[in-house]
Amino acid sequence: MKYLHLLWASLFRKRARTVLTLLSIAAAFCLFGMLDAVRIAFNGPENINGIDRMVVASRFSIIQSLPLSYAGRIQTVPGVKLVSWANWFGGIYQDEKNFFANFAVSPESTLDANPEFVLSPAEREAFLSTRTGAIVGATLAKRFGWKLGDKIPLKATIYPNKDGTNTWIFDLVGIFHASEPKLRNLERQMLFRYDYFDEGRTFEQGTVGWYTIRIDDPGRAEEIARTIDRMFANSPDETRTDSERAWELSFAKQIGDIGLIVSAIMAAVFFTLLLLTGNTMAQAIRERIPELAVLKTIGFSNRGILALVLAESALLLVLGGLLGLLLTRVLLPVFAAASEGRFDFVLPPQTWLSGVGLMLTFGLAVGLAPALRAMRLRIVDALAGH
Amino acid sequence: MENLAEVRNLSKVYRRGSQNVEVLHHVNLDVPKGDFVALMGPSGSGKTTLLNMIAGLDAPTDGSVTVAGRRIDQLSTDELARWRAGNVGFVFQLYNLLPMLSAQKNVELPLLLTRLDGAQRRRNAGIALKLVGLEARAAHKPSQLSGGEQQRVAIARAIVSDAPLLVCDEPTGDLDRQSAEDVLALLQQLNREHGKTIVMVTHDPKAADHARRVLHLDKGTLVDGQVS
Numbered sequence: 001m002k003y004l005h006l007l008w009a010s011l012f013r014k015r016a017r018t019v020l021t022l023l024s025i026a027a028a029f030c031l032f033g034m035l036d037a038v039r040i041a042f043n044g045p046e047n048i049n050g051i052d053r054m055v056v057a058s059r060f061s062i063i064q065s066l067p068l069s070y071a072g073r074i075q076t077v078p079g080v081k082l083v084s085w086a087n088w089f090g091g092i093y094q095d096e097k098n099f100f101a102n103f104a105v106s107p108e109s110t111l112d113a114n115p116e117f118v119l120s121p122a123e124r125e126a127f128l129s130t131r132t133g134a135i136v137g138a139t140l141a142k143r144f145g146w147k148l149g150d151k152i153p154l155k156a157t158i159y160p161n162k163d164g165t166n167t168w169i170f171d172l173v174g175i176f177h178a179s180e181p182k183l184r185n186l187e188r189q190m191l192f193r194y195d196y197f198d199e200g201r202t203f204e205q206g207t208v209g210w211y212t213i214r215i216d217d218p219g220r221a222e223e224i225a226r227t228i229d230r231m232f233a234n235s236p237d238e239t240r241t242d243s244e245r246a247w248e249l250s251f252a253k254q255i256g257d258i259g260l261i262v263s264a265i266m267a268a269v270f271f272t273l274l275l276l277t278g279n280t281m282a283q284a285i286r287e288r289i290p291e292l293a294v295l296k297t298i299g300f301s302n303r304g305i306l307a308l309v310l311a312e313s314a315l316l317l318v319l320g321g322l323l324g325l326l327l328t329r330v331l332l333p334v335f336a337a338a339s340e341g342r343f344d345f346v347l348p349p350q351t352w353l354s355g356v357g358l359m360l361t362f363g364l365a366v367g368l369a370p371a372l373r374a375m376r377l378r379i380v381d382a383l384a385g386h
Numbered sequence: 387m388e389n390l391a392e393v394r395n396l397s398k399v400y401r402r403g404s405q406n407v408e409v410l411h412h413v414n415l416d417v418p419k420g421d422f423v424a425l426m427g428p429s430g431s432g433k434t435t436l437l438n439m440i441a442g443l444d445a446p447t448d449g450s451v452t453v454a455g456r457r458i459d460q461l462s463t464d465e466l467a468r469w470r471a472g473n474v475g476f477v478f479q480l481y482n483l484l485p486m487l488s489a490q491k492n493v494e495l496p497l498l499l500t501r502l503d504g505a506q507r508r509r510n511a512g513i514a515l516k517l518v519g520l521e522a523r524a525a526h527k528p529s530q531l532s533g534g535e536q537q538r539v540a541i542a543r544a545i546v547s548d549a550p551l552l553v554c555d556e557p558t559g560d561l562d563r564q565s566a567e568d569v570l571a572l573l574q575q576l577n578r579e580h581g582k583t584i585v586m587v588t589h590d591p592k593a594a595d596h597a598r599r600v601l602h603l604d605k606g607t608l609v610d611g612q613v614s
């Protein structure tokens with residue numbers, strides 16, 4: 001610690017250059033923090049154990065449906081408490097720009113599987129007893145000024161109505177709230193009954209988009225998922241059972257392998273950073289040869305000089321890197337807010353840890369060549385100026 | 387009087403290309419404790435080379451160097467570094483202060499290698515700066531000091547660890563007459579009042595006047611050195 005003053009003074013010997021270098025490092029690590037947050041947001045937990053709700057969907061494509069008959073078979077798997085199902089409807093209310101999510105769902109099991117949809121007992125009862133009933137989130141109801149008892153027409157984009165029209169009429173019987181403020185995004189959805197939908201549509205009858213199941217032991221999630229998928233293996237409709245989050249993210253992943261994209265960008269950024277800071281450090285040490293010779297003259301050992309230069313380089317990287325991650329920390333909530341809760345971007349301890357690990361690694365890597373040069377410096381030559 | 391430094395049969399050969407050049411040729415020299423030696427001679431005669439050997443900055447090709455009873459010609463690089471920290475203070479022609487550190491911090495540098503804590507380091511550096519008459523300039527950076535002042539800071543740095551031997555390579559070579567006079571008076575004071583043994587290389591006969599004795603080196607040989 002007593003060398004800190006010396007390190008600090010050496011580092012800021014050329015103030016403008018050091019500040020510019022620090023800013024480049026900060027920019028690189030800010031980007032690292034952001035991209036890591038994106039990567040984490042796009043890669044659900046590796047291990048699904050600990051989750052009591054899972055989605056069973058087609059193994060092949062997120063738009064491929066599964067037979068409704070699977071419901072009964074999934075129910076037989078030990079540990080499965082509840083099976084609900086849903087189908088994307090994609091209806092339009094009045095105008096395309098009014099887009100909101102709307103699904104056909106198995107009414108009772110869906111409400112039971114998703115306690116975060118909070119509905120009064122009377123509204124719940126009405127939904128369960130009204131075939132044409134629909135429930136909407138409070139945000140959505142407010143947006144269009146809907147009240148209980150309203151008839152809501154949706155224009156079909158995928159499923160024409162058997163009656164020959166493209167219009168489906170629903171009776172608004174419930175307005176639900178999200179159980180937590182951070183789930184407010186749910187209140188932008190509309191749910192109606194699968195039985196009404198399935199009878200009314202002209203094709204794909206008897207199929208569902210996906211199943212949402214609840215299990216009784218979160219510790220066995222992995223095992224139950226494997227049992228279900230094995231049950232339907234080698235059938236025309238193979239399944240993939242995964243956490244809800246992983247399933248949601250599989251939509252986003254259609255863009256490409258996010259992890260790979262993130263790694264590629266970071267590799268390019270860090271490569272540039274290494275060249276830049278490597279050059280800065282080499283130049284800084286070259287300029288200080290006579291000073292380093294003085295330190296050796298007054299008794300600093302070769303190893304001491306090596307450590308001093310390495311520490312200076314590490315300090316440079318860590319200072320800049322922490323600055324960058326702090327910037328990320330400030331910016332992430334802004335992005336999370338902008339995504340309206342779809343992505344809960346966070347900067348977890350692992351990112352800080354791997355960030356600091358990278359800073360130290362880069363610091364040592366960048367400092368090694370100049371440090372070795374400084375260490376091997378012969379005092380007599382350096383003092384004589386050659 | 388007891389010798390602080392004893393140089394015996396010292397030779398130094400440098401390789402220049404394919405040729406060997408003998409820069410020092412069987413040099414013998416005794417420097418008693420409390421001596422102030424001025425080393426003179428033409429450029430290239432080997433003054434700096436000899437000084438570096440006595441100060442443990444370079445190893446001889448042949449012969450021995452003993453300082454304060456210790457053979458230093460056979461020490462390893464790291465052993466030499468540790469030895470220098472405790473035994474030798476250095477003053478160079480171009481002051482060689484660290485430009486980004488204040489005078490105070492420059493003087494504290496050698497103390498970083500000791501066990502002294504921060505307060506003790508500050509205090510000792512303060513005493514050394516006071517001795518060279520620059521306590522008022524402690525917070526100044528080298529660029530804010532004149533050449534003579536910088537050289538006095540360098541002298542403070544050389545004495546702060548209380549090393550018995552002070553080696554100076556043309557300490558006034560870059561100074562005007564008055565500053566040179568101040569620096570030489572200071573060295574003389576350190577020699578007389580504080581018992582520092584000083585070996586000083588110089589081209590300046592006036593500088594040599596401040597020493598107790600003057601030795602001449604020519605083509606690698608001491609022409610008037612006492613051979614024991």
Ligand SMILES: Nc1ncnc2c1ncn2[C@@H]1O[C@H](COP(=O)(O)OP(=O)(O)OP(=O)(O)O)[C@@H](O)[C@H]1O
Binds near residue numbers: 381384430431
């Ligand atoms: N590292 C080295 N490699 C090769 N030759 C060297 C080296 N150091 C010094 N010399 C040569 O040794 C000779 C003596 O050098 P030295 O620096 O000791 O002379 P000096 O008396 O101090 O001269 P000056 O008064 O110019 O400082 C010179 O010819 C010099 O070129």
Ligand SMILES: [Mg+2]
Binds near residue numbers: 433435
């Ligand atoms: Mg010389």
